[in-house]
Amino acid sequence: MAENKRQGSSAKASQGSAASASGTGTTANMVPLEAALSGAIGARIRLTIATPTTSTLEGTLFTACPITNLVAINTSPAPPSGDPKQAQSGDYHVIPVSCIQSFQILALPPPTSSDSPFTDAQPPIQALDGRALKMREAKAIGDAIDREARRGKGVTREAQDIFDAFSRTMPARWDGQKIVVADAVTIAPPYRVDDCRPLVAGDTAALARVRKVLEMERKKIELRNASATIGSTSTFARNSGDQRKGG
Numbered sequence: 001m002a003e004n005k006r007q008g009s010s011a012k013a014s015q016g017s018a019a020s021a022s023g024t025g026t027t028a029n030m031v032p033l034e035a036a037l038s039g040a041i042g043a044r045i046r047l048t049i050a051t052p053t054t055s056t057l058e059g060t061l062f063t064a065c066p067i068t069n070l071v072a073i074n075t076s077p078a079p080p081s082g083d084p085k086q087a088q089s090g091d092y093h094v095i096p097v098s099c100i101q102s103f104q105i106l107a108l109p110p111p112t113s114s115d116s117p118f119t120d121a122q123p124p125i126q127a128l129d130g131r132a133l134k135m136r137e138a139k140a141i142g143d144a145i146d147r148e149a150r151r152g153k154g155v156t157r158e159a160q161d162i163f164d165a166f167s168r169t170m171p172a173r174w175d176g177q178k179i180v181v182a183d184a185v186t187i188a189p190p191y192r193v194d195d196c197r198p199l200v201a202g203d204t205a206a207l208a209r210v211r212k213v214l215e216m217e218r219k220k221i222e223l224r225n226a227s228a229t230i231g232s233t234s235t236f237a238r239n240s241g242d243q244r245k246g247g
Contacts, residue, residue: 034097037064037071042109047073050101057093058106069097078107152177155189158221162191165217166210185210192218 040061047057059075076091150167152160152174163179166172170182179187180199184206188195193215198207 033100033103034064034066034069037061037097037100037103038066040064040103040105040109043105044078044107045073046104046106047071047095048101048103049095049099051099054101057095059091059093062092064097071095071097071100149173159189159191161221162187162214162217165220166213169213181210182206187214 041064043061044059045061049055049057057073057075059073060078062072062074064071072092072094074090074092076089150163152163153176155163155177159177159179163172163174166179166181172182173180175186177189179191181187184199184203186197186199187210188197191214193211196207196211196214198204
């Protein structure tokens with residue numbers, strides 16, 4: 001019975017579409033309801049909905065999705081002038097195809113330009129700014145390359161932290177596992193103050209500045225490590241005490 005009802009629904013849909021488009025009521029070329037609705041996008045239609053109660057909706061068919069088996073109909077009145085380029089207000093209803101008993105085409109969709117089928121789309125589809133998209137793409141690629149260049153290869157977390165700290169205030173780059181600061185001083189592993197060397201012999205000012213910054217950053221790292229160790233010890237002691245109480 002369900003299959004018969006479905007076929008009956010498809011027949012009514014095909015009859016309605018054929019009658020509206022060609023003025024005849026033949027059922028010789030029946031198509032599934034989903035296919036008939038997909039071919040009517042943009043047209044003014046009248047839907048007869050069977051569930052939960054029989055009702056009708058009249059409006060512009062906005063879309064028919066073959067994947068979700070849903071249709072969307074805009075029941076707002078068409079623009080008074082009938083000009084398809086004039087924006088139409090929206091009052092959309094989403095309906096499962098399985099709830100549709102039949103539909104009838106009241107007015108065919110407005111013609112569209114063959115070389116630009118989206119020109120008259122409703123709601124209007126805004127043109128994409130190709131130049132702006134290219135600029136965003138180039139920036140994203142540049143940022144990714146820059147992030148990769150700032151990531152040391154085969155270095156410790158401490159070395160990366162030192163590099164990141166210098167990068168916030170001075171130009172820095174990697175030369176293998178060495179950190180080059182301001183193209184003036186290199187810091188070799190294990191990145192202590194005594195591991196700093198000027199690129200130009202006698203450049204004591206740059207060497208002194210980098211050593212001072214490195215000394216400050218290493219103290220910060222030591223403080224962070226000490227805090228993390230104390231926190232871990234406290235957590236272990238607290239958990240051990242809880243276990244003894246529980247025992």
